Amino acid sequence: MHAKVKKAVLAYSGGLDTSVILKWLQEAYGCEVVTFTADLGQGEELEPARKKALLLGIKPENIFIEDVREEFVRDFVFPMFRANALYEGQYLLGTSIARPLIAKHQIEIARKTGADAVAHGATGKGNDQVRFELGYYALEPGIKVIAPWREWDLTSRTKLIEFAEKHQIPIAKDKRGDAPFSVDANLLHSSSEGKVLEDPWAEPDEMVYQRTISPEAAPDKATYIEVEFEKGDAVAIDGKRLSPATLLTKLNELGKANGIGRLDLVENRFVGMKSRGVYETPGGTILHAAHRGIESLTLDRGAAHLKDEIMPRYAEMIYNGFWFSPEREMLQALIDKSQENVTGTVRLKLYKGNTAVVGRKSPKSLYSLQHVTFEEDAGAYDQRDAAGFIKLNALRLRLLKKGRG
Known part of the structure; x- marks a missing residue:
């Protein structure tokens, strides 16, 4: 009863x-x-x-x-992408x-x-x-x-x-x-699991893929695009401002046409078993690469490395269903704080399944040509300072070797 x-x-x-x-x-x-x-x-x-x-x-x-x-991309997908979230190093968490x-x-x-x-x-x-x-x-x-x-x-x-x-x-x-396999789809991805996909040794048949053409069938000529960011969120493609859902739809079209975003993964489910899934995240794959590209120019080293340290934990929270938990909200506040200056434009080259960042610029850039140049740097960096820096960092290693003979 x-x-x-x-x-x-x-x-x-x-x-x-x-x-x-x-x-x-x-x-x-x-x-x-x-x-x-x-x-x-x-x-x-x-x-x-x-x-x-x-x-x-x-x-x-x-x-x-x-x-x-629009709500899905604005309030769920974009906050997650600010964190560069990947579950088990690969999965963009579409479902x-x-x-x-x-x-x-x-x-x-x-x-x-x-x-x-x-x-x-x-x-x-x-x-x-x-x-x-x-x-x-x-x-x-x-x-x-x-x-x-x-x-x-x-x-x-x-x-x-x-x-x-x-x-x-x-x-x-x-x-x-x-059904030969089950499918879950949304604007971020499609996921195929079960039946013909259960053997992790067997390569998925081409019929499994719905969101992407195969990289082999993609054009022989590269596609170049520019994605503009404001405070960590993508706002424009090739200079044209788009709403969050429209922007992701456009990236999906570009990704599909270039065979981008396929993933064949054996993952660990929260309930304890392993499962094999075939995911297609064309626009998300491009967005992930672009976001990391603009962060490389605008994020301080300490902030960037801390974000990378907490990312697996954040991704696991989302995978396991803890979106509404206080710990996810705490991490989100930290992530959102890090994005205040993540503004600028990334140029990407899309070619046969690959997404390459080939240019980045930002009014908030921390990149200083004066400091990194191999040419005469007009006193911006005194190379002799490096000797003391190295000696101090080597001190514990020298003491360790001496102490142990």
């Missing part, structure tokens, strides 16, 4: 799994269901989700479809960073509609269940959370389809067979 629930807000894509969940909630909990569908730039038409929700008996006032692309945004909206809708529960379609084996639920509880400590994949007995594709047929849930032809 399930706990009493009056109304639940479901993160609803309109696909087979979440449509089955919608009906299952009505049956198992006997509750009213509110659907929330977010346009995160996944590239799918969202109106079918509204029609499907209506077909499944959801009242029009209980169907929420929201375009959150991880979308979950707190969805959780936030579900809680807001729950408050608006008087719902006492929220529900998601993440499985009991992955990271997303953790990310959604840590977000829910951080924002609304007393909320009831329903995770059907941990509760129901619809444990196979066959059972899901049987349930769908029994309840007259429309099933797309391509959903009747087993």
Whole structure:
């Protein structure tokens, strides 16, 4: 017997799994269901989700479809990119960073509609269940959370389809067979996992890739672009100012056309197992390189190195679902402070899967040609000072050697 629930807000894509969940909630909990569908730039038409929700008996006032692309990039992606966040040295956290945004909206809708529960379609084996639920509880400590994949007995594709047929849930032809792999997509990336990708020795087939052409098929001529930054955030491409989501969309187009942003990764999930994923982050890969390029010119050495030291911890917090934690917010304040002078322009060369920084300039530049030149430097740097500097730094090494013979 399930706990009493009056109304639940479901993160609803309109696909087979979440449509089955919608009906299952009505049956198992006997509750009213509110659907929330977010346009995160996944590239799918969202109106079918509204029609499907209506077909499944959801009242029009209980169907929420929201375009959150600008909020996603401005308030989630950009703050994360200020930190140069990479999980396990490689992953640009495209799925991880979308979950707190969805959780936030579900809680807001729950408050608006008087719902006492929220529900998601993440499985009991992955990271997303953790990310959604840590977000829910951080924002609304007393909320009831329903995770059907941990509760129901619809444990196979066959059972899901049987349930769908029994309840007259429309099933797309391509959903009747087993999908060769599962896909999650948003404006920052697409992620493919499972089935044909489970063997980490087998190279992914070209059909897996949706956001990028292969580097081999990319043009033989390099593309040059300029990305302008203000206080750590990209604001313009080739001199044209763009909104955050429009800018990332443009970088995605440039990355796709040049075969940039593919990653085949075996990673450590928060729940304890390893998994293999194929990620495509075309615009994010360019943005990451560009941001590091402008920081190299504008960040003091101590600040830059401290940022690099805390970055793995910050990335892990996001991967593990702690976006709304006090420790992530503390680190964000430190990161944002470091970005006050990260302003200027980076020139990049995009070519066959590669992103190279080939120029950088800034009104806040700390680069001094007078100090680094091999030519006569007019007394800006006295090379004789280096002797004492080296001797002081060598003192403990000399004492160590003497003491140990």
